[in-house]
Structures are given as C-alpha cells and as structure tokens.
Amino acid sequence: MVRIGEITLPEFPLLLAPMEDVSDPPFRAVCKDNGADLMYTEFISSEGLIRDAIKSRQKLDIFDYERPIGIQIFGGDEEAMALSARIVGATNPDLVDINFGCPVKKVVSKGAGAGVLKDIDLMVRLTSAVVKATDKPVTVKTRLGWDESSINIEEVAERLQDVGIKALSIHGRTRSQMYKGHADWTLIGKVKNNPRIQIPIFGNGDIDSPEKALEYKNRYGIDGIMIGRAAIGYPWIFNEIKHFFNTGTHAPAPTVQQRADAIKKHLHKAVEWKGEVVGILEMRRHYTNYLKGFPHIKEFRNQLVTVKSVAEIEEILQQIVTRYDGFVPERRMATFPEEKGCEC
Structure with a gap:
C-alpha cells in the first residue's frame, strides 16, 4: 500500500x-x-x-x-x-x-x-x-x-x-x-x-x-x-x-461498443455538469481522440461535432458501432494543442 x-x-x-x-x-x-x-x-x-x-x-x-x-x-x-x-x-x-x-x-x-x-x-x-x-x-x-x-x-x-x-x-x-x-x-x-x-x-x-x-x-x-x-x-x-x-498478458482491446459506451458516459456526465448546450459543445473536442485509428471516420466525426442533441449523438454512435463491428484500431496518442491537454 x-x-x-x-x-x-x-x-x-x-x-x-x-x-x-x-x-x-x-x-x-x-x-x-x-x-x-x-x-x-x-x-x-x-x-x-x-x-x-x-x-x-x-x-x-x-x-x-x-x-x-x-x-x-x-x-x-x-x-x-x-x-x-x-x-x-x-x-x-x-x-x-x-x-x-x-x-x-x-x-x-x-x-x-x-x-x-x-x-x-x-x-x-x-x-x-x-x-x-x-x-x-x-x-x-x-x-x-x-x-x-x-x-x-x-x-x-x-x-x-x-x-x-x-x-x-x-x-x-x-x-x-x-x-x-x-x-x-x-x-x-x-x-x-x-x-x-x-x-x-x-x-x-x-x-x-x-x-x-x-x-x-x-x-x-x-x-x-x-x-x-x-x-x-x-x-x-x-x-x-x-x-x-x-x-504478463495484454487485456483485450476495447470493442467498438465499449468505446461508444465510454463516449456516451462522458457525454452524459458533461450534460449533467454543464447543461445540454455547453456539455455538447465541450464534448466535441474529445471525439477525434476517442475515434483515432478508425478508417474513413471523418464523415461520422463531422456529424458528431455539428448535431445539437444527445439523441442525435447517440444515433450516430450506434451507426459507428454497426459500421465498425469487430474492428480494433491501432493505438495512437491523443492530439491536443499544448495549452490544452498539457499535463499540468
């Protein structure tokens, strides 16, 4: 301990x-x-x-x-x-x-x-x-x-x-x-x-x-x-x-469903904390990093950062789960401007 x-x-x-x-x-x-x-x-x-x-x-x-x-x-x-x-x-x-x-x-x-x-x-x-x-x-x-x-x-x-x-x-x-x-x-x-x-x-x-x-x-x-x-x-x-x-072994990588569930949990907590409008806006900066490594993901990502309701975001996430079921992306480090995401 x-x-x-x-x-x-x-x-x-x-x-x-x-x-x-x-x-x-x-x-x-x-x-x-x-x-x-x-x-x-x-x-x-x-x-x-x-x-x-x-x-x-x-x-x-x-x-x-x-x-x-x-x-x-x-x-x-x-x-x-x-x-x-x-x-x-x-x-x-x-x-x-x-x-x-x-x-x-x-x-x-x-x-x-x-x-x-x-x-x-x-x-x-x-x-x-x-x-x-x-x-x-x-x-x-x-x-x-x-x-x-x-x-x-x-x-x-x-x-x-x-x-x-x-x-x-x-x-x-x-x-x-x-x-x-x-x-x-x-x-x-x-x-x-x-x-x-x-x-x-x-x-x-x-x-x-x-x-x-x-x-x-x-x-x-x-x-x-x-x-x-x-x-x-x-x-x-x-x-x-x-x-x-x-x-001494690797845990299974998170499935697409587990990734979508984490995004939804993150989103719901953001909305609870800041209200729907601000919570949805502040969540937009996270989608790129959650979805790193998925091929041809830009279309979905662009939708996620433009829709304005939790229900619409959840529908897009379900589409992602359906499209990429079984796919495991390669791990990549997150990208953020240095003044945002700096390890303070």
Missing part, C-alpha cells in the same frame, strides 16, 4: 494527471471507471479563486465517486496561495496539490507553474504557506528543472519534504523541453532512491503502454505512475496496465 497522509492507495497506484481543459469531472468519471486510483482536477489559479472567477470556481467541483481526489492550485504569491488553499479546503478534497510544472507561457510569465523552478527558495516558501493553511495532505507536481543547466530536482524534493509535503510527482522533462524529446526517468529514480526521501515519488512522462509502465516500475523503483495524455480518448490504459502487471 502507498500512503499520502491518511489516504491509502493500492500498491503501485496509477494516477490521472491534471490536464488543462481535459481532466474535468466528465473525463475523470470515465477514467475512474477504467482503473485510475487517484485523480486531480484541472489546475486552478490562486488569484482566480480569490477574485471569485467563475471558471476557477467551477474547477472546484468534485464528486464522492471520484475519491480519492486532489484539487491542484498554482500561483506565485504566498498570501494568495495560502488563501486559495483555505478556499479549496472548504470543498473537502482528499488532498491539495501544488503545480510547479506547467510549462505554458501564459502561466510561466506570471511567475507560476514551471516559472517557479527559477527560484527554489520561493518554491519552498509557497509550499510552506499552503501546508500551514490547510489540514489536508499537500502534494506537489513539478519538473526536473528550468533547463538542462539548472536541473535541481533532488534538492527540490528534499526541501519540499522538509516543509511538509506528503508526496511528489515528477515529470521527467525540464521546462525548456516542454513536451519535446524523451522524459528522463533516471533523475526521477535518483530522487526515489535518495535515502533522505521518505515520501512517495510518482513518475510522469511518456508512459503510453503497459510494457513501458512495467519497465519503468522495475527499473526506477518509483511508488506509482502518473498518466496524462495517453489517457485522452483512451481511459482503458489504466486497467490495461494493471492487467499486464498481474498477468
């Missing part, structure tokens, strides 16, 4: 990464159904919460069936981060996570997200302020450093543990890499194997198959894996990894 404060997770848990404009309650629902052990909200601006910004407040929505769940906040001001931690605590998440990893320019330029990697003393002060402001376990998501000349993740891990965080998730790239190149897990492994480190260390970056998950689990000794973009349009990856760990 893995413990984060009073939270007990299974041995070697699989975490769903917080992703901007992706990991909302409807998306989290289908990931929970398919084996995610710990999930996080989209990241939330501390200043937005304090201003009572509607979008920021909506991101606080969590549901009991999602537990355990963490709410992730970001910012560069100690007072704002402490106040936002108290606001977040009122919604009763299982933990509060701090984002020191988002590489997107609009976040970094405000001295938040990965921008804090330039000032480790500030990172420690911000973290300490949040720990003191909440009775929830505090965790952190970060990167290896700002760039190759300033990789400092071992120091960061030790100092953040010293001020009270209960777990650390590390994306194996620097901020300057964004999502390019390969994630360097050797440094994640060094943090995990540092004798000073007593908290759980979760690795993140490039995990897109059960084989890679098992290889990295064994090679680097981390306590669990955080999965982001590989789950977009393919929430089955969590249970597929668990099946491979337990049996």
Whole structure:
C-alpha cells in the first residue's frame, strides 16, 4: 500500500494527471471507471479563486465517486496561495496539490507553474504557506528543472519534504523541453532512491503502454505512475496496465461498443455538469481522440461535432458501432494543442 497522509492507495497506484481543459469531472468519471486510483482536477489559479472567477470556481467541483481526489492550485504569491488553499479546503478534497510544472507561457510569465523552478527558495516558501493553511495532505507536481543547466530536482524534493509535503510527482522533462524529446526517468529514480526521501515519488512522462509502465516500475523503483495524455480518448490504459502487471498478458482491446459506451458516459456526465448546450459543445473536442485509428471516420466525426442533441449523438454512435463491428484500431496518442491537454 502507498500512503499520502491518511489516504491509502493500492500498491503501485496509477494516477490521472491534471490536464488543462481535459481532466474535468466528465473525463475523470470515465477514467475512474477504467482503473485510475487517484485523480486531480484541472489546475486552478490562486488569484482566480480569490477574485471569485467563475471558471476557477467551477474547477472546484468534485464528486464522492471520484475519491480519492486532489484539487491542484498554482500561483506565485504566498498570501494568495495560502488563501486559495483555505478556499479549496472548504470543498473537502482528499488532498491539495501544488503545480510547479506547467510549462505554458501564459502561466510561466506570471511567475507560476514551471516559472517557479527559477527560484527554489520561493518554491519552498509557497509550499510552506499552503501546508500551514490547510489540514489536508499537500502534494506537489513539478519538473526536473528550468533547463538542462539548472536541473535541481533532488534538492527540490528534499526541501519540499522538509516543509511538509506528503508526496511528489515528477515529470521527467525540464521546462525548456516542454513536451519535446524523451522524459528522463533516471533523475526521477535518483530522487526515489535518495535515502533522505521518505515520501512517495510518482513518475510522469511518456508512459503510453503497459510494457513501458512495467519497465519503468522495475527499473526506477518509483511508488506509482502518473498518466496524462495517453489517457485522452483512451481511459482503458489504466486497467490495461494493471492487467499486464498481474498477468504478463495484454487485456483485450476495447470493442467498438465499449468505446461508444465510454463516449456516451462522458457525454452524459458533461450534460449533467454543464447543461445540454455547453456539455455538447465541450464534448466535441474529445471525439477525434476517442475515434483515432478508425478508417474513413471523418464523415461520422463531422456529424458528431455539428448535431445539437444527445439523441442525435447517440444515433450516430450506434451507426459507428454497426459500421465498425469487430474492428480494433491501432493505438495512437491523443492530439491536443499544448495549452490544452498539457499535463499540468
């Protein structure tokens, strides 16, 4: 078992990464159904919460069936981060996570997200302020450093543990890499194997198959894996990894009917959460990834993003099930603009 404060997770848990404009309650629902052990909200601006910004407040929505769940906040001001931690605590998440990893320019330029990697003393002060402001376990998501000349993740891990965080998730790239190149897990492994480190260390970056998950689990000794973009349009990856760990064999790929059922669940949750008009509109960005690998799917996809009722969408999905019955598409990674779907 893995413990984060009073939270007990299974041995070697699989975490769903917080992703901007992706990991909302409807998306989290289908990931929970398919084996995610710990999930996080989209990241939330501390200043937005304090201003009572509607979008920021909506991101606080969590549901009991999602537990355990963490709410992730970001910012560069100690007072704002402490106040936002108290606001977040009122919604009763299982933990509060701090984002020191988002590489997107609009976040970094405000001295938040990965921008804090330039000032480790500030990172420690911000973290300490949040720990003191909440009775929830505090965790952190970060990167290896700002760039190759300033990789400092071992120091960061030790100092953040010293001020009270209960777990650390590390994306194996620097901020300057964004999502390019390969994630360097050797440094994640060094943090995990540092004798000073007593908290759980979760690795993140490039995990897109059960084989890679098992290889990295064994090679680097981390306590669990955080999965982001590989789950977009393919929430089955969590249970597929668990099946491979337990049996050494691949679970059957989801059928066309199972894919359609996941889309419908995602859609219904979106409509319940945001209302029919907004729910249907926001669901449109997901169809391409759910239907990746299906030949000649463009006609159906174009219909899905133009119809305006749940009934019409369900009818199109039934047509897809009929047309592609028995077909198993090749797995392909999701595509999203970097500022949307970024693993925050």
